[in-house]
Amino acid sequence: MAELKERLRTDLTTAMKGRDELRTATLRMVLAAVSAEEVSGKEARELSDDEVLAVLRREAKKRREAAEAFAGAGRTEQAERERAEEGVVATYLPAQLGDADLTALVADVITRTGASGMKDMGKVMGAANQEVAGRAEGGRVAAEVRRQLG
Structure with a gap:
């Protein structure tokens, strides 16, 4: 199993035990996206760490775009939630270039x-x-x- 996927699962368990609702919900969504990617295509396969990173980047981008959309519609509470979820996902991504x-x-x-x-x-x-x-x-x-x- 990919190290990153295993780390996501371990962190999910820790978040659930710590009753961290935001982190639990976000990690569940990310792991669901990883699982969906694994079964897409002609046959199921295990994703590599690079492929899991690609899924994480895609999920972070979705959260960023949703936050912008919510903010543009005046729904600040939902926009803040999306930004917080993006922050959780970003902790698993490599540092961005300045x-x-x-x-x-x-x-x-x-x-x-x-x-x-x-x-x-x-x-x-x-x-x-x-x-x-x-x-x-x-x-x-x-x-x-x-x-x-x-």
Whole structure:
């Protein structure tokens, strides 16, 4: 079994024993998403830690988008709940790159690929996303690549 999935299960048990309602509910939702991913496709399989991380990133993004939607609709209580859930999920994700680190990484990729303009954005994005490896959202990476190429 993937280490990360086992850690999620252990933390769920701890949260249940500690009667931490927010953490319990969030971890249950995340584990349900992991289980759904495992049985999707032609046959059931065990997810690797990288695949579990991808599910966690997707769940964090869902919470962030839901919080924005609730806040935009004036439902601050639900928006705060979604942000709190995103915070729980974020504890299992690798540390995010800061703006300065992302700028330096993109500049390095542009130099290595020999990109000279917006026509090379796809080539730069492919290489940059491999370097970033989930430590920054694709939108942030794309905006930085656009800024440096444009």
